[in-house]
Amino acid sequence: MRPSEKCEERKTGKKLGDAYSEGRERLKAAGVPEPDLDAWYLLESVTGVSRALYYARPGQEMTESQSAAYESCIRKRCARIPLQHITGVQEFMGLEFRVSGDVLIPRQDTEVLVEEALKAAGSGAVPTENGTLRVLDLCTGSGCILLSFLYWLKKNGRSGGKMPVGGIGSDLSERALGVAKENAGKLKIPAEFVQGDLFENVRGSFGLILSNPPYIRTAELDSLQDEVRLYDPREALDGKEDGLYFYRRIVRECRPHLADGGYLMFEIGCDQAEDVADLMRKGGFLDIEVKKDLAGLDRVVFGRYS
The missing domain is CATH 3.40.50.150 (Vaccinia Virus protein VP39)
Structure with a gap:
């Protein structure tokens, strides 16, 4: 690829709102405490989308890498790996x-x-x-x-x-x-x-x-x-x-x-x-x-x- 060329990552068609809802339900089914919060934090960590932007554009499509990363994060959290070990950070x-x-x-x-x-x-x-x-x-x-x-x-x-x-x-x-x-x-x-x-x-x-x-x-x-x-x-x-x-x-x-x-x-x-x-x-x-x-x-x- 020449320096002047840009390669835009392909979209998956999956919307932020749909991904969040699916993630929340999977965590809830797995018995994870506070599934709503964890599904959100993982989505934010993967996409960098703030809450304000999410509520403004829940229909925004995710890229392929974002979708794959979010799927991996939800799977790990369902296995009860701590949220902070998945994101790598904790506020204190x-x-x-x-x-x-x-x-x-x-x-x-x-x-x-x-x-x-x-x-x-x-x-x-x-x-x-x-x-x-x-x-x-x-x-x-x-x-x-x-x-x-x-x-x-x-x-x-x-x-x-x-x-x-x-x-x-x-x-x-x-x-x-x-x-x-x-x-x-x-x-x-x-x-x-x-x-x-x-x-x-x-x-x-x-x-x-x-x-x-x-x-x-x-x-x-x-x-x-x-x-x-x-x-x-x-x-x-x-x-x-x-x-x-x-x-x-x-x-x-x-x-x-x-x-x-x-x-x-x-x-x-x-x-x-x-x-x-x-x-x-x-x-x-x-x-x-x-x-x-x-x-x-x-x-x-x-x-x-x-």
């Missing part, structure tokens, strides 16, 4: 993160942890090191907690976002760290990532330590929704026998890495607030608080070491 705290089977899919509940961390940093209560706020995110996964915290702190945080901040994410999985680094680069957020078992290979102390550790009881893993049980990395879910294994370790091992007056903040399972708060209390933490998510369930526990 207003930012778009790449996800894969190597990391937990960021969930809205976890935004409560980031919001509480931002409140603490914005209040001036978090200690700094030579004027720099240092934050550590354990079990960082996709990096969504650390990176969104750094992004929003800079954008509208303390001192107009001008305060120097150093962020480190730690994870045992090298492949998860690869995803986190890719997200940091994509979002242009400077952060450091280290591979290790919790505090292994972490150096220095921090005014703020955040973590959404594995907290599902081992016996409950096989009863989880298929999208989670089959596709989320098991090591990111398994909190051992009682679900508290990593909370115990972090509370016990954090002291050399937590500045005086520093905060330790956890995401928790909705029935773990009392147990985690008790672990922190016995570990020397003060001013322990529990925060609920939008559903009214306990979701975050944090305290200050002094």
Whole structure:
């Protein structure tokens, strides 16, 4: 083909509205939760058509490649492959993160942890090191907690976002760290990532330590929704026998890495607030608080070491 020539892809004759309706019905028949939303998100991902354009032109024809891609996406979702693994992205705290089977899919509940961390940093209560706020995110996964915290702190945080901040994410999985680094680069957020078992290979102390550790009881893993049980990395879910294994370790091992007056903040399972708060209390933490998510369930526990 000469440079001046254009090749327009052939249309299939299938209209956007028809494809969406068929996709929705197939997902519904397969027992997929929220089939309407998933069918739409997949259509939008494949075609790039916004909702406004769709409602204005539902009769617009799809190209052959779009039709084939949408068919493939619907087939995968019917097999209960998570929507985010099909599209490759998930929004969190207003930012778009790449996800894969190597990391937990960021969930809205976890935004409560980031919001509480931002409140603490914005209040001036978090200690700094030579004027720099240092934050550590354990079990960082996709990096969504650390990176969104750094992004929003800079954008509208303390001192107009001008305060120097150093962020480190730690994870045992090298492949998860690869995803986190890719997200940091994509979002242009400077952060450091280290591979290790919790505090292994972490150096220095921090005014703020955040973590959404594995907290599902081992016996409950096989009863989880298929999208989670089959596709989320098991090591990111398994909190051992009682679900508290990593909370115990972090509370016990954090002291050399937590500045005086520093905060330790956890995401928790909705029935773990009392147990985690008790672990922190016995570990020397003060001013322990529990925060609920939008559903009214306990979701975050944090305290200050002094």
